[in-house]
Amino acid sequence: MSQSSARWRGWRRFARNKLSVLGAVLIAIVFFCAIFAPYVAPYPEHAGVVVNFLDANQPPSAKYWLGTDTVGRDVLSRIIFGFRNSLMLGAVVIAISITIGTAIGMAAAYLGGKTELVLMRITDIFLAIPSLVLAMAILGLAKPSQLYAMIAMATVWWPWHARLVYGIVRSLKYEGFVVAAEVVGASPLRVMFSELLPNCAPNLFTKASLDMGFVILLGASLSFLGMGAPPPTPDLGTMVSEGAQYLPDIWWLSVMAGMGIFIVVLGFNLVADGLRDLFDIVG
Amino acid sequence: MSDINLSRRQLLGTTAAFGLVSGFGISAAPALAQQKRVLRLADGNIGQADPHKPVDFPGSILMFNLYDFLVRPLPGGELQPSLAESWTISDDGKTYTFKLRDGVKFHDGTPLTADDVVFSANRMITMKRGYAYLFSDIGKVEAAAPNTVVFTLKRPFAPFLAALVRLAVVNKALVTANKKDGTFGEFGDYGEAFLGSADAGSGPYKIVSHNPQVETVMEINKDYFGGFAENAPETIRSKFGVEAVAVRQLMPRREIDLTRLPLPPEIVAALSKSPGISVGPDMKPGIFHFKLNTQKAPLDDVNVRKAIALAFDYDQLYGLLEVAGQKQGLPVRGPIPAGVIGYDADVPLIKRDVAAAKAALAASKYAGQDLSLDLVWFKSVALQEKFALLLQANLAELGIKVNINSAPWPQIVEMATKPESSPHICSVATSLSTTDVDSMLWGEYHSSAAGTYLSMHWLHTPEIDAMLEKTRTVTDQHEREKIYKELAGTIREQYPSVYLYQPIDLAAYQNYLRVPGLVDPKQSVPIMAGNYRYDRMSMTA
Numbered sequence: 001m002s003q004s005s006a007r008w009r010g011w012r013r014f015a016r017n018k019l020s021v022l023g024a025v026l027i028a029i030v031f032f033c034a035i036f037a038p039y040v041a042p043y044p045e046h047a048g049v050v051v052n053f054l055d056a057n058q059p060p061s062a063k064y065w066l067g068t069d070t071v072g073r074d075v076l077s078r079i080i081f082g083f084r085n086s087l088m089l090g091a092v093v094i095a096i097s098i099t100i101g102t103a104i105g106m107a108a109a110y111l112g113g114k115t116e117l118v119l120m121r122i123t124d125i126f127l128a129i130p131s132l133v134l135a136m137a138i139l140g141l142a143k144p145s146q147l148y149a150m151i152a153m154a155t156v157w158w159p160w161h162a163r164l165v166y167g168i169v170r171s172l173k174y175e176g177f178v179v180a181a182e183v184v185g186a187s188p189l190r191v192m193f194s195e196l197l198p199n200c201a202p203n204l205f206t207k208a209s210l211d212m213g214f215v216i217l218l219g220a221s222l223s224f225l226g227m228g229a230p231p232p233t234p235d236l237g238t239m240v241s242e243g244a245q246y247l248p249d250i251w252w253l254s255v256m257a258g259m260g261i262f263i264v265v266l267g268f269n270l271v272a273d274g275l276r277d278l279f280d281i282v283g
Numbered sequence: 284m285s286d287i288n289l290s291r292r293q294l295l296g297t298t299a300a301f302g303l304v305s306g307f308g309i310s311a312a313p314a315l316a317q318q319k320r321v322l323r324l325a326d327g328n329i330g331q332a333d334p335h336k337p338v339d340f341p342g343s344i345l346m347f348n349l350y351d352f353l354v355r356p357l358p359g360g361e362l363q364p365s366l367a368e369s370w371t372i373s374d375d376g377k378t379y380t381f382k383l384r385d386g387v388k389f390h391d392g393t394p395l396t397a398d399d400v401v402f403s404a405n406r407m408i409t410m411k412r413g414y415a416y417l418f419s420d421i422g423k424v425e426a427a428a429p430n431t432v433v434f435t436l437k438r439p440f441a442p443f444l445a446a447l448v449r450l451a452v453v454n455k456a457l458v459t460a461n462k463k464d465g466t467f468g469e470f471g472d473y474g475e476a477f478l479g480s481a482d483a484g485s486g487p488y489k490i491v492s493h494n495p496q497v498e499t500v501m502e503i504n505k506d507y508f509g510g511f512a513e514n515a516p517e518t519i520r521s522k523f524g525v526e527a528v529a530v531r532q533l534m535p536r537r538e539i540d541l542t543r544l545p546l547p548p549e550i551v552a553a554l555s556k557s558p559g560i561s562v563g564p565d566m567k568p569g570i571f572h573f574k575l576n577t578q579k580a581p582l583d584d585v586n587v588r589k590a591i592a593l594a595f596d597y598d599q600l601y602g603l604l605e606v607a608g609q610k611q612g613l614p615v616r617g618p619i620p621a622g623v624i625g626y627d628a629d630v631p632l633i634k635r636d637v638a639a640a641k642a643a644l645a646a647s648k649y650a651g652q653d654l655s656l657d658l659v660w661f662k663s664v665a666l667q668e669k670f671a672l673l674l675q676a677n678l679a680e681l682g683i684k685v686n687i688n689s690a691p692w693p694q695i696v697e698m699a700t701k702p703e704s705s706p707h708i709c710s711v712a713t714s715l716s717t718t719d720v721d722s723m724l725w726g727e728y729h730s731s732a733a734g735t736y737l738s739m740h741w742l743h744t745p746e747i748d749a750m751l752e753k754t755r756t757v758t759d760q761h762e763r764e765k766i767y768k769e770l771a772g773t774i775r776e777q778y779p780s781v782y783l784y785q786p787i788d789l790a791a792y793q794n795y796l797r798v799p800g801l802v803d804p805k806q807s808v809p810i811m812a813g814n815y816r817y818d819r820m821s822m823t824a
Binding site (some may be wrong): 232 | 357527672
């Protein structure tokens, strides 16, 4: 069985679900826009320090495809640059959460005893507080900025990964390959990283892809509440919140930015579905 | 919002029931005529009922309608005898003797006497809340006779009469009967808990119910000695915490009659297009600033401040202020707004001049450095963010980076307490709290009043202090005017603010409601909430 045919079978399994392919396409577009934003956006300067009051509040037209905001900036350009922000936020938060969550979950499950008790109770405490409330509380202590938003969201997100890894490792730690590694004298660190971690990877990938959408949504909620990136940085949540003040007359601000969030979140969710099929994860 | 909905449904319900019972069938028109005239105000903030505590707009509206005062402001800013029938001022300017009007009764029927005035003045001075600072120069207040009050001042204080438009007279007997334990000795809590939700006034309206976060309901006080405009509203329901977007939805459905909150231009434009709704200017002297913190580097160099003031694009700003044929502001010429003493129409308007701004920056001790400034704007007023973005774009041309943040009001108040915590730039509106310009400038520029949002520029010099003190002792109006003009010049040269414009609040109202001050500039009372006296309004069916 060659590598390429295994890949092909994987892709077939993923593509069985047409919606997953749609999700992958959406995400590919979003990533493309985010990476090449300065070339894709019709008015890249509108993402920066600029005011253009003469063209304020224009409905969607040939000149401004998705209309302009109250300052006269092109909504499409700002959404495209907003993708950058959202993806960056999602990626960083998930990366931090996975790192912390995996370390804690694995240590708790593998080492057991008091370590398990302490680590998992701490995890439970974090899980007990609604994530938006906790993130707002953390952000309330600091100035609103992208960095603090990331820190706050990673703080509320890692316990989910800790729980996931904890569950998997608990079910794996008495499996033959783990016991075999222990018998030949592998250190606990080695067992955890070389034997157990690769077995958690499929679940983590799927969860990360699913979470990406939710993290971006949480980030948008935070910036909707005024805790997002400071102006003039384009931020989808902030755009929705600003536009909400002018509904229904200037509907395109909220609706278009909301569609932007919708596309990203939908894309990641559909891909997560496909990944689950691919890795054959049940439940 | 559900309450407004409900009230309307209730109203329709009772109307229909009345129609059926009295045999009018489904025709509700005769029943409507029996209905009380109800005015529903949408206020963007919360309202405090205690007349000696708030310094804000909703509190002032309640104060002016529930209570009465020795003098009240007239259109144009003149003072009108109200509870005081007449007064005399001693030659040294330190003793004011007021003769009270006969036969004035509080809402509970108790006659209003000199004792009540003395009690009210003492309550304000002792509690040190709200506008108490206007009365800090009072030495003592005495009731010389049941209808005579004598104020003795520590030193001559020219703006004293004007300050009295803020001395609400409360019912001493009622407040004393309802006092609770507190920190004011024999006066307990000075009735603070009681007056938070009830009224003890003699004004044209009385409280039916009051919840500072939600709604105040008031009924007309038919016995008010001052009389009412024809068809004045009989019941007032003022809803608090209403947002502009809700006004946009509810006003065309006739669920709000009058607004008192900042309306973004986009919403003004939408409302103006709705049939049956008009938008009118609520004119009162004040200034909208970008306060520049003169004690924080690099703004401690006057040249940097000058550069900022010269770089700002005033013409773009004026363009933003025009909406649906209405102006939301007028150009200003420094720290004193038009319409009050000390305003100098001969001072040229400041214009954007990028070359001069660059020159000023080059002359500063920070020339050639990368400058980065923090700007904070008040979160509830969306228009302010546009000014902030405009300044950000303008200063980018000078190579100055501006970091924009918004903050809720309590946070701004907290920032204002110290020069270190005040941001480089803060957008702030200041206005007169009485009809005298002293009530605005003292709080902004006298060193003794530092630490409030008014003085976030932190520019305090002995020279400015001395001028402000002098104007308080001079009673000759021409002399005062001269000093104020000179003072304005002194302040202007220091560039403590980017003086943006003189704001005009726009209020939306249903056409069946007549609010004199919003329709006719000549009838506008130039003080915060001066145009929100319900007894002067009238409603037609």
